[in-house]
Amino acid sequence: MRKKAIIIGGGLGGLATALTLSKQYEVHIFEKNASLGGKMKVIDIDGFHFDFGPNTLTMPHYFWRVIEPFCSNPKEKLPFRHIPNATHHQIGAHEVVFTIDEAEMKAQLRKMDEQSAENYPAFLMEIKRLFRLSEETFLRKTFFKKSDYLSLQLAGDLLKAHPFQTLHTFLETYFPHPEVQKLFERFATYIGSSPYATPATFAMIAYFELVEGTYYLPGGATKIAEVFTELLHQQNVHIHTTEAVEQLATDGEKIIGCQTTKGLYFADIFICNGDYDLFQPLLGRRVPYHELSTSGYVELIGLKQPVPLHHHNVWFSSNYKQEFTALRKGHYAPEPTVYSCYPYASDTSHPPALFVLINAPNATASDEQQSIHVTKALEKWGIPLEDIVLRKKLPPSYIEQNFSVRNGAIYGQASNSLKSSFMRPANRDKKYSNLYYVGGTVHPGGGSPIVVKGGYHVAKRILAEIK
Ligand SMILES: Cc1cc2nc3c(=O)[nH]c(=O)nc-3n(C[C@H](O)[C@H](O)[C@H](O)COP(=O)(O)OP(=O)(O)OC[C@H]3O[C@@H](n4cnc5c(N)ncnc54)[C@H](O)[C@@H]3O)c2cc1C
The missing domain is CATH 3.50.50.60 (FAD/NAD(P)-binding domain)
Structure with a gap:
């Protein structure tokens, strides 16, 4: 049996x-x-289709x-298709579109800072090494008992992965320009954490998008x-x-x-x-008892007509550090970074719509202000507000209640x-x-x-x- x-x-x-x-x-x-x-989770409202949760597929x-x-x-x-120019970042006066094309990335960084552009290949080499190391020692491994954690091999490998440096200080060694640092610091939010606290080992997350690329699935x-x-x-x-x-x-x-x-x-x-x-x-x-990861404030937006956005779009806060200080204290950032996913840029099988996300604290902080920040970002992205025919707000409590998540913290600890x-x-x-x-x-x-x-x-x- x-x-x-x-x-x-x-x-x-x-x-x-x-x-x-x-x-x-x-x-x-x-x-x-x-x-x-x-x-x-699929959310269909009034003829608009939204994918809640994972939007950046790698x-x-x-x-x-x-x-x-x-x-x-x-x-x-699962016919994943590569998105060549996947994520458009607006950072201060600069625009950078992430791509796996190293020369193109260098050219874009050069417009911000010569030294950062020169160091980009070395950064890529290092995140490749970190990824390989993480795969072997961590991602492929399961932890069932104490001795799984207590191996000398694991400890040795961990020491090779910059565990004592934060992601921020690691990025400073490659990129002298603070706005270039921010571009790559954002990868800490993929694990709901702060780039100013999370170990530099997690620079390996950048490998997914910058080396392997970003994908979408038709439909x-x-x-x-x-x-x-x-x-x-x-x-x-x-x-x-x-x-x-x-x-x-x-x-x-x-x-x-x-x-x-x-x-x-x-x-x-x-x-x-x-x-x-x-x-x-x-x-x-x-x-x-442990510190929890961040949650998310989401808006689902249905549009009357197509808009000139990339598949993924990020409008950075002017004070990124302040954003994480606020989040870790249980508050929203006074001026948050806003992310939007616009699948219509790659796949026109559903009407044009946006999934907008702001990093939220894992607590019940008031989220009334967040729709104002979303509106500001939509305006900056050049989306006429009269083209919005649907706007659904989903605060962290939506994540908490729908998926039985403690305090809406997307990644747990x-x-x-x-x-x-x-x-x-x-x-x-x-x-x-x-x-x-x-x-x-x-x-x-x-x-x-x-x-x-x-x-x-x-x-x-x-x-x-x-x-
Ligand atoms: C807003 C948002 C944006 C994200 N963006 C991305 C992204 O761009 N790219 C990416 O890769 N990832 C992204 N993620 C993260 C990704 O969605 C998650 O890491 C992943 O889907 C979690 O999968 P899981 O296996 O932990 O299960 P979960 O998705 O957490 O599902 C657990 C399930 O268990 C059920 N459950 C809980 N308790 C019980 C019980 N007692 N009895 C029965 N059922 C129970 C819940 O209802 C839930 O359906 C995002 C997540 C969110 C919320």
Whole structure:
């Protein structure tokens, strides 16, 4: 008889785990929402289509690898297309469009600062090295027990990855110009952290966009969740939507069952894909104390006609440092950086629309001012306000309530210190040996490619170790 696995939460990490386990296990997914995908969620309003959550898509091969065993042509199933000039940055009086073309990047940086342009190739070399090191020592590894953390090899590799320098000071060594520094400091927000506190190791995030490139999927990023769901059905995975797990039944050092809103289920192994902190009380534990990552204030904007924007657009705050100081104190920035995603620039299959995001504190700070900042940014981007036919505001409480996220903190624990960066919650519970964790709030961290990779490796290790 096949062993049984229960996955709690249908986010991307849980789906990757479920699919990989489905080869040998009878898998059940319990998701409190009506559809799978978690933060990757379709929102259709008045004829406009929006992809909530992941908009910047990178590392297609991480997704292909997970679906490969279950379809004949993963590249056709998820036909990622490269966006050559993906992200337009407006920074002071300067404009920089990120591209994987090194000469083009140098030419753009040269207009800001000669020395920064000269140092760009060395920066690229270093982020390539950091990425390779991180893949080998961290991203590909799962952490099940203490000895997984305590290896000499891991400690040695970590020391080679600038753990004691902040991202900001690391960037200063390559780019003397403060506005060039900011361009690359923004990568810290991909893990909901501050570039002035997060270890320089995370400069490797820049590798995704500047070396491998940025992609889109025709029809929308949410195609990823759609394809995973289709393959899970094909694998006969039992999908229980609108069914939340409320309690766990334990016997000594094992979880034996879970009580959902609809019934009691038993299994051999349990995998939590929901927010790690909020899951702990189900085990009779206190919610852990640690600094949380940032949240997001989002506006979904439907447009009467196309606008002259790139697929991704960033309007930088004039005082980036102040933005992170405010966020870490639980306030919005007085003058925030505004990001917008305009998929119509690459794919005209849906009417023109914008997903706008402002970094938000992971607390209940008032967000009334934020729509004023969004309006200002829209004006600066040259979008006539009379062309806006739909405007939906989604504050951090939307993230908190819809995806059961502690304080709306998108990435769980913040990576604003050495310890919090490299000692994220492990992939196996410290007491219950058949309870595992996947997703953005645990090792190796958040972002759609990383949670998919993490879920895949946890499932592979379970398949290898538990016969
Ligand atoms: C506004 C925003 C913008 C983002 N932008 C990007 C981007 O551009 N690029 C990128 O790569 N990533 C981006 N991300 C991050 C990315 O979305 C996440 O890191 C990733 O999708 C998280 O996946 P996960 O596996 O952790 O699961 P989650 O998406 O967190 O899903 C967990 C699921 O578990 C369910 N759940 C929780 N508790 C229970 C329970 N007790 N019972 C049943 N179900 C439960 C929840 O309802 C949820 O559906 C963004 C996220 C947000 C919110």
